């Protein structure tokens with residue numbers, strides 16, 4: 001017990017939601033800014049290489065002028081050979097420095113990813129929690145990091161580094177002849193203007209396309225997840241028709257976006273070719289007027305091409321540039337809003353005493369005065385070793401309570417303490433091993449059965465894994481599998497397809513692994529047979545005997561056979577809480593005419609009941625069952 005810890009007071013009006021309340025900390029210290037700052041030396045290196053590469057790119061033009069004006073007029077082969085030798089050496093260096101800058105950029109992209117991948121992946125994982133605030137937004141950082149890494153490590157980034165050297169080529173053109181400089185500047189202005197026009201015309205359309213794409217993708221994935229029902233009930237045609245509609249909308253939106261884009265791209269491509277020819281024409285005119293030499297025409301054409309190339313490249317990749325910039329802004333905001341790295345006290349191992357005081361949870365994403373309350377003013381206390389059965393009709397808030405108890409959700413009002421401390425006083429990584437959770441929709445992760453039971457802890461001992469499996473009564477079943485504990489399950493790589501009941505029992509083993517202080521089981525026996533039920537009851541008894549607090553959300557009465565307390569929920573409200581006999585007595589007492597004394601006695605002993613007629617239950621028991629349950 002750590003009751004002596006100073007408690008953080010929350011008034012009942014103190015609505016707090018960790019995921020909704022970004023805490024900004026010094027922008028200079030957030031990991032994103034730090035990682036960008038660490039890239040600076042590499043980027044300076046790339047800028048240096050780019051300077052060398054761009055100067056060396058003058059080679060072709062100068063060589064042309066020399067060949068036309070010096071070699072052709074003198075007819076000197078040794079001069080040609082000498083010049084060519086110099087050109088070979090210069091191009092070799094150009095290739096080397098170009099390779100070096102691309103390589104540095106590729107490494108920088110990988111380092112950026114390595115530095116940021118962990119928090120970004122955690123945010124992505126968290127986006128899988130139902131009702132997580134900003135669920136879609138949370139999935140975004142992973143995509144944004146991919147976009148940023150792809151951009152930094154690819155050629156458009158090198159194009160950006162070439163941009164500052166465009167004036168170098170223009171300056172040389174102006175030196176050769178101002179008209180050539182002006183023509184190239186005017187051409188570049190038209191290319192840039194066309195790009196901006198393209199951007200302005202397609203911005204809104206691009207957003208709509210993304211939206212339609214996401215809807216089609218979402219439906220396609222949902223259909224795949226529900227494939228069994230689709231196949232069994234012959235829903236292929238209806239599902240395909242619905243998907244086809246969404247897909248066609250996405251295609252049409254994509255087409256509307258790309259139409260102006262394609263027209264402008266084609267036009268600007270033709271325009272750039274025209275510009276090259278215009279330079280040659282202007283050059284020829286200037287030669288005829290005796291203002292430049294013939295060799296200069298080719299050199300000027302090469303130079304204007306060189307001046308336009310980075311503009312072309314950046315302009316051609318404008319969508320990528322703007323997308324990456326938006327990704328950068330979102331990542332900067334995401335990391336700035338991360339809670340500062342906390343240094344929680346190294347609290348002693350938590351015990352299973354749980355206190356809820358006025359705990360209220362609103363529907364995630366709801367706001368305003370009509371916020372839906374999933375759970376309202378729930379208060380109770382559990383001692384280590386207590387077993388609590390939570391019963392109530394569908395949608396009464398049982399799973400919501402489970403999520404709050406294990407920390408998947410945070411209460412919006414009231415407080416929840418474990419071992420005397422509120423959850424925010426714990427380091428989540430240290431608290432996690434002391435909590436066992438079996439969610440209602442249980443999914444085993446891709447890996448071996450051992451990995452799943454050991455929660456992917458590579459240092460877990462075989463003895464602990466087997467102890468958990470034995471407690472869940474699943475050890476023999478696992479040994480009977482082709483590769484025993486090493487059998488791979490989950491995902492698409494699993495070699496064995498476990499039955500629903502087997503999955504549930506492996507999930508139970510995972511929940512009890514390491515004998516946590518608190519174990520929360522949400523509908524743990526939904527798929528269990530009698531043997532599984534018995535194993536579950538034995539596991540709950542054994543956990544409680546070892547001081548673990550066990551909370552079981554139950555529809556089927558056998559799940560709460562081994563508990564000593566019962567909480568009845570109805571429509572998010574706490575209806576009853578207390579010793580099992582007392583609560584079940586209150587819920588079941590006023591039915592003498594419909595239920596025999598033997599039935600009531602049986603319920604009190606085992607928690608298992610034949611359903612009383614709901615119509616016979618008192619109004620004070622709104623959670624009364626409709627079928628086959630205890631309430």
Ligand SMILES: Nc1ncnc2c1ncn2[C@@H]1O[C@H](COP(=O)(O)OP(=O)(O)OP(=O)(O)O)[C@@H](O)[C@H]1O
Nearest residue numbers: 130131363364374393394395396397398399400401
């Ligand atoms: N992610 C969510 N966002 C918004 N509302 C939710 C969310 N999850 C659950 N709810 C709502 O919360 C209420 C309680 O749901 P909950 O799953 O806690 O009930 P339950 O008692 O466990 O039901 P069941 O016995 O059918 O599993 C329901 O009205 C449900 O629609």
